[in-house]
Amino acid sequence: MKIRPFHLERYFAQHEFSARYLLSSSDCDGFSLSEILLMANPKEREQWNSLQLGYTESSGLPELREEIAKLYKGASPDDVFVLSPGEANFIAMNVLLQAGDHVICMAPAYQSLYEVARSVGTDLSFWNPVLNQAAWYYDPKELEKLITDRTKLIILNFPHNPTGYIPTKDDYYKIISIARARGIFIFADEMYHLLEHHPQDILPPMCEVYERSISLWGMAKTFALAGLRLGWVVCKDTAVMEQMKRYKDYLTICNPSTSEVLALIALRNKHKLIEHNLKKIAANLQLFTKFCEQHSQHFQFAPTRAGSTAFVKWLGKEPSLAFSDKLVTNTGIMTLPAEMFDFGSSHFRIGFGRKNMHEPLEILSRYLRANY
Ligand SMILES: Cc1ncc(COP(=O)(O)O)c(C=O)c1O
Structure with a gap:
């Protein structure tokens, strides 16, 4: 069986572990092993230890x-x-x-x-x-x-x-x-x-x-x-x-x-984990909405109602892949361009699951003002 390369995963393979900031991930920051084990009751802890x-x-x-x-x-x-x-x-x-x-x-x-x-x-x-x-x-x-x-x-x-x-x-x-x-x-x-x-x-x-x-x-x-x-x-x-x-x-x-x-x-x-993630997503969604209001000449965005991602319209002249490549080289911010979804070249996926989102947004804001 022959199958085409998985564009998105190949782009992540290229940048995910070298870029300083991930602005397009679909998951939330992962919980640590110790955080999960701390939630275990004595019987579950024993199950883990004797596994x-x-x-x-x-x-x-x-x-x-x-x-x-x-x-x-x-x-x-x-x-x-x-x-x-x-x-x-x-x-x-x-x-x-x-x-x-x-x-x-x-x-x-x-x-x-x-x-x-x-x-x-x-x-x-x-x-x-x-x-x-x-x-x-x-x-x-x-x-x-x-x-x-x-x-x-x-x-x-x-x-x-x-x-x-x-x-x-x-x-x-x-x-x-x-x-x-x-x-x-x-x-x-x-x-x-x-x-x-x-x-x-x-x-x-x-x-x-x-x-x-x-x-x-x-x-x-x-x-x-x-x-x-x-x-x-x-x-x-x-x-x-x-x-x-x-x-x-x-x-x-x-x-x-x-x-x-x-x-x-x-x-x-599950309730503790979900509540934690939803709070982070809500805070980042607010941050990103404000960012887009300040950059209405660059991005078009309507706040989302579900999930941890958005697909934002890019108003720049450059194809989104070219912009993403330059952005990661010049600032260390990884974004995911529409080309990775076989969906034209004028959108980006944005991820709301990272707690440091304000940092890449501040850097991106300065980068856009200086270059676009
Ligand atoms: C819509 C969708 N389905 C399936 C998956 C695969 O999930 P997993 O990473 O747990 O294999 C992903 C991962 O990004 C996804 O976004």
């Missing part, structure tokens, strides 16, 4: 699957399969799709969401948003127009990376009824679930409300534990689930025991 570093159960630690099932109304541990999110996406696309199928994916998107489907030989259509007064909008009517007789799968990502978009409940159920009327499967990447900025915007996970769907979530974004490399899918279709499990035997086989126990402790303390 064996052997192979683990392929579907995931039973206690962890139980804890994850509690996050979904009507789910049982048997509906949960623990694996890394990238692996889940890779497996799901290979299990659900074959060459010649038609697939619809939101754009811009985290590339693996559509690139794996493309590598299988499917025919891809993108559901593009419109920019309405600097705010993004995904119109379900536009989605409906893309559907053909061969449409097998719709790939969604709410809250959305990079735009920070979350649909209204009304639009969410419209999307579901479009899929349900034609028996189309939905792959719902919910990596940013519970990072909605207002509780009233939180959507029910797709697997709770649509029987032909897979919900994906994990530890990296909502819980700021990307280093665990752990996530899960929840799916009520037992045949699909069984095929996914068989596929994993050719990839990681099973999960790291260390990550499973740490994820268990973290999920049992």
Whole structure:
């Protein structure tokens, strides 16, 4: 199987560990091992200290699957399969799709969401948003127009990376009824679930409300534990689930025991982790909104309602990739240009999850005033 390079990950590989400031990361600052272990009760601490570093159960630690099932109304541990999110996406696309199928994916998107489907030989259509007064909008009517007789799968990502978009409940159920009327499967990447900025915007996970769907979530974004490399899918279709499990035997086989126990402790303390991240995102969103007001000749931005990222319109003449390359060389600030999303050259992703955000914004402000 041949697959194109993952542009975003290659750009991060180039700059993430050498740039001084990361202004475009989608995760929040990671919690430390000691912070997580401090949250453990005596029984969990003992579980950690006596942990064996052997192979683990392929579907995931039973206690962890139980804890994850509690996050979904009507789910049982048997509906949960623990694996890394990238692996889940890779497996799901290979299990659900074959060459010649038609697939619809939101754009811009985290590339693996559509690139794996493309590598299988499917025919891809993108559901593009419109920019309405600097705010993004995904119109379900536009989605409906893309559907053909061969449409097998719709790939969604709410809250959305990079735009920070979350649909209204009304639009969410419209999307579901479009899929349900034609028996189309939905792959719902919910990596940013519970990072909605207002509780009233939180959507029910797709697997709770649509029987032909897979919900994906994990530890990296909502819980700021990307280093665990752990996530899960929840799916009520037992045949699909069984095929996914068989596929994993050719990839990681099973999960790291260390990550499973740490994820268990973290999920049992999820409110503390989420509150911490949401506070940081809210403060940074305010900072960035003010920054954009002062730089209205450079950027167009409408505050987002969900997730830890925004996709901001760049008003400069230079393509965003050229600007990003110069910026990281001249100031040490890494930004992520639209080119990494196969989405033109006039936007940047901004990340709100880093506590030092005021520092790169001050430097960027001076840089823009001096050079643009
Ligand atoms: C929408 C989306 N899905 C999946 C992933 C992959 O998550 P992980 O880093 O935990 O593998 C990411 C990571 O950035 C993402 O933004």
